[in-house]
Amino acid sequence: MSVYRIAIFASGEGSNFQALAERANAGELGGAEIALLVCDKPSAPVVQRAERLGVQAHLFKPKDYDSREAYEREIVHKLEEHRVDLVVLAGYMRLLTPVIVDKYRGRLINIHPSLLPAFPGKDAIGQALAYGVKVSGVTVHFVDEGMDTGPIIAQKALPIVSGETVDSLAQAIHAIERELYPQVVSWFAKGLVQLDGRQVTVSNP
Structure with missing residues (x-):
């Protein structure tokens, strides 16, 4: 049986990248x-993490291309070259264009630091605190053409305690992300995830 192969797209520190890579290695x-x-910032810390963990990297600078579609076509070529499944x-x-979204529909996932559909987009943690919600959390979802609008695969809730700050809530949410994302990816590798319209089912995780 062939190995299930994953590509991770990241732009920054790479804590979720490291969590996934360490679980894979174990x-x-x-x-x-x-x-x-796949990284659009060649100097980002996630690149060094990949080097230390022995993961190949495709690095690029978007400004070197005429359009998003141009660099995404190159990315798709790399994904195909590495026989990527997810x-x-x-x-x-x-944001991804249809070049990648259409090619990998149903095999393209994201993690977001809120309980979607609440607080999509940037600064979800700050948005949640400013709104005064009592529960926040993490969502793993399929990627479609919208901003954090794809079908939901898994969610984990987190109560917001009195005196919570953006930094303290971010720490708690990132800890959940580092556990939930590897779990969901393992479901895909085991063939347990089924998508029907907006409904996602997971068989005996």
Whole structure:
């Protein structure tokens, strides 16, 4: 049986990238391996993390291309070259065009630091605190053409305590992300995830 191969897209520190790569190396990602890092910021710390963990990287600068579609076509070529089964967005700070979304529909996922559909887009943690919600959390969802609008795969809630700050809530949410994302990716590697319209079912995780 062929190995289930994952590409991770990231733009920054790469804490979720590291969590996924370490689980893969420990055999705790459903038998999957991290085949490729895709990063639009060659100097980002996630690139050094990939080097240390022995993960190949495709690095690019968007300003070197005429359009988003141009660099995404190059990315798709790299994904095909590495026989990628699942694309995992982990702090990738660019919206995707149909070049990637259509090619990997149903095999393209993202993690977001709120309980979607509440607080999509940037600064979800700050948005939640400013609104005064009593519960926040993390959502893993399929990626479609919208901003954090794809079908929801998994969510985990987190109560907001009195005196919570953006920094303290971010720390708690990131800790959940580092546990939930590898779990969801392992479901894909094991073939447990089914998508029907907006409904997602997971068989015996």
